[in-house]
Amino acid sequence: MKFSAISDIHVKNSGDQAEKLLLQFLQNPDVRTSDIIFLLGDIFDLMIGPHTQYFTRFQNYFEELKVLNQAGVKICYTEGNHDFHVRNLYKKFFSINKNLNSSLFLMSSHFEYSDAGKNMYFCHGDDIELNNPGYKIYKSIVTSPPLRYYANNLMPHFLIQRIGEYSAEKSRLRNNLRYSLETDLLPVRDNFRESAESFNRKNQKQIIVCGHSHVKDHYISKNGFEYANNGFAQYTKTYISILNGDISFKPVFI
Ligand SMILES: [Mn+2]
Numbered sequence: 001m002k003f004s005a006i007s008d009i010h011v012k013n014s015g016d017q018a019e020k021l022l023l024q025f026l027q028n029p030d031v032r033t034s035d036i037i038f039l040l041g042d043i044f045d046l047m048i049g050p051h052t053q054y055f056t057r058f059q060n061y062f063e064e065l066k067v068l069n070q071a072g073v074k075i076c077y078t079e080g081n082h083d084f085h086v087r088n089l090y091k092k093f094f095s096i097n098k099n100l101n102s103s104l105f106l107m108s109s110h111f112e113y114s115d116a117g118k119n120m121y122f123c124h125g126d127d128i129e130l131n132n133p134g135y136k137i138y139k140s141i142v143t144s145p146p147l148r149y150y151a152n153n154l155m156p157h158f159l160i161q162r163i164g165e166y167s168a169e170k171s172r173l174r175n176n177l178r179y180s181l182e183t184d185l186l187p188v189r190d191n192f193r194e195s196a197e198s199f200n201r202k203n204q205k206q207i208i209v210c211g212h213s214h215v216k217d218h219y220i221s222k223n224g225f226e227y228a229n230n231g232f233a234q235y236t237k238t239y240i241s242i243l244n245g246d247i248s249f250k251p252v253f254i
Contacts, residue, residue, distance in 0.1 A: 001035045001036075001113075001115040001116075001242075001243075001244065002030075002033065002034045002035050002241070002242070002243050002244075003034060003035065003036050003037075003038060003113070003115075003120075003240075003241070003242040003243075004025075004028075004030070004031045004034040004036075004037050004038065004239055004240070004241055004242075005037075005038035005040055005122060005209050005230065005239060005240040005241075005242070006022075006025050006038070006039065006040065006043075006211075006230060006233055006239040006240070006252075007039070007040035007041050007042055007043065007080065007124065007125075007210070007211025007212070007230060007233070008040075008041070008042045008043075008080070008211045008212065008214060008230070008231070008232050008233050009021055009022050009025075009042070009043050009044075009233040009234065010042055010043075010044070010045040010082065010232075010233075010234065011043065011044045011045060011058070011061070012044075012045045012046070013057075014057060014058055014059070014060060017234060018045070018233075018234050019058070019060065019061070021233055021234060021237065021252055021253075022043060022061060023060055023061065023064060024252050024253055025239055025252045026061075026064040026065075026067075026068060027064065028239075028252060028254060029254075030241065030250060030254075031239065032068065032071065032073065034073065035074065036073075036074045036075070036076055036113070037068070037073060037074070037075045037076070038075075038076045038077075038078075038111065038122050038209070039075060039076070039077045039078070040078050040080070040122060040123065040124055040125075040209070040210065040211045041078045041079055041080025041081070041082075041083065041124030041125075041211060041212065042080030042081065042082045042083060042124070042211065042212065043080070043083055044058070044082060044083040045082050045164070045167075046082055046083075046160065046163075046164040046167070047082070047083040047084075047086055047089075048083070048084060048085050048086070048151055048160045048163060048164075049085050049086070049088075049089070049151040049152060049160065050085075050086070050087075050088035050089040050091070050092055050152055051089070052089075052092060054089060055092075055093065055096075062093060065093070065105070066097060066100060069100045069101055069104050069105065070099075070100070072101075072104065073104065074104045074105075074106070075104065075105050075106070076106045076107075076108070076111045076122065077090070077105065077106065077107045077108075078107070078108060078109060078110060078111070078122070078123055078124045079107070079109070079124065080124045080126075080211070080212065081124070081126055081135075081139060081142075081167060081212070082164075082167050084142070084143065084151075085143075085147075085148055085151035085152060086107075087107055088152050090105060090107060109123065109124075109127060110122060110123035110127065111123075112205075115242075115244065115245055116244045116245030116246075117206075117245065118205075118206035118207050118245040119204070119205045119206050119207070120205060120206065120207040120208075120209065120242070121199075121203065121205045121207070121208045121209070122209045122210070123208075123209075123210050124210060124211055124212050125192070125210030125211050125212030125213060125229065126139060126212045128195045128196065128198075128199040128208075128210065129191070129192065129195050129212065129213075130191060130194060130195045130198060131191055135170070138166070142163060185215050188213050188214075188215045189213070189215045189217050191213075192210075192213045192215065192217065192227070192229060193217070193219045193221075193227060196208050196210075196219065196221070196225070196227035197221060197223065200221070200223060200225050201223075205225055206224065206225050206226065206245075207225065207226050207227075207228070207242065207245070207247065208225060208226070208227045208228070209227075209228050209229075209240055209242075209247075210227075210229055211229060211230060211231075212229075213229055213231075214231055214232040214235075215229060215231055216229060216230060216231030216232075216236050216238070216249070217229045217231070218247060218249070226247055228240050228247050230249065233252070236249070237251060237252050237253060238250060238251055238252060239252055
């Protein structure tokens with residue numbers, strides 16, 4: 001089987017470089033012929049709640065979803081910390097486009113698949129990350145049932161902006177890392193390796209794929225599993241390909 005995964009594209013506006021990257025990814029012939037495409041969170045820099053304005057703001061993206069759906073490609077979507085409470089947005093998308101097959105579009109906090117004798121786990125990455133208590137508190141508040149209800153029914157645009165500003169500040173800190181010395185990235189990379197090790201002690205996978213750290217990595221553990229992270233996609237311009245259980249990074253632009 002062939003799986004293609006990407007995360008952390010952080011599309012801000014239609015027409016920006018990040019959107020070009022997202023569209024190129026979805027149009028890439030290798031990606032289009034995947035058994036499953038994984039969109040592992042933070043695809044958009046700010047997408048919260050079921051606002052139908054997103055359909056027009058990111059029309060190109062939703063058009064590509066239609067094309068892929070009609071071609072029978074399965075898409076697995078995990079929410080990130082920049083794009084969440086969007087389950088009802090996609091429900092609306094499929095209720096508007098009744099000719100599409102909604103069973104080909106799955107949303108979950110994580111996905112598990114087995115192929116070529118390997119058990120694989122796909123997630124955004126923040127749920128397995130160790131040592132980030134401030135973030136965990138923030139995440140538990142914004143994803144709590146009252147706020148989910150609020151986001152889905154009442155949340156005014158200004159609050160979405162505020163959350164966006166907070167998240168943007170956090171990711172600026174992370175993005176700034178890519179301009180710094182390679183050695184400055186090592187603590188983040190190593191924390192995610194350790195997070196994957198910790199997760200794997202309890203869950204026993206052969207492949208763990210996640211994003212969120214913005215640090216690209218392919219770590220082969222002596223404990224019998226591999227951890228892959230595509231990093232900040234605007235910078236790496238790659239995606240993760242898993243062909244018959246073998247992981248590689250491939251260029252989005254061909
Ligand atoms: Mn993230």
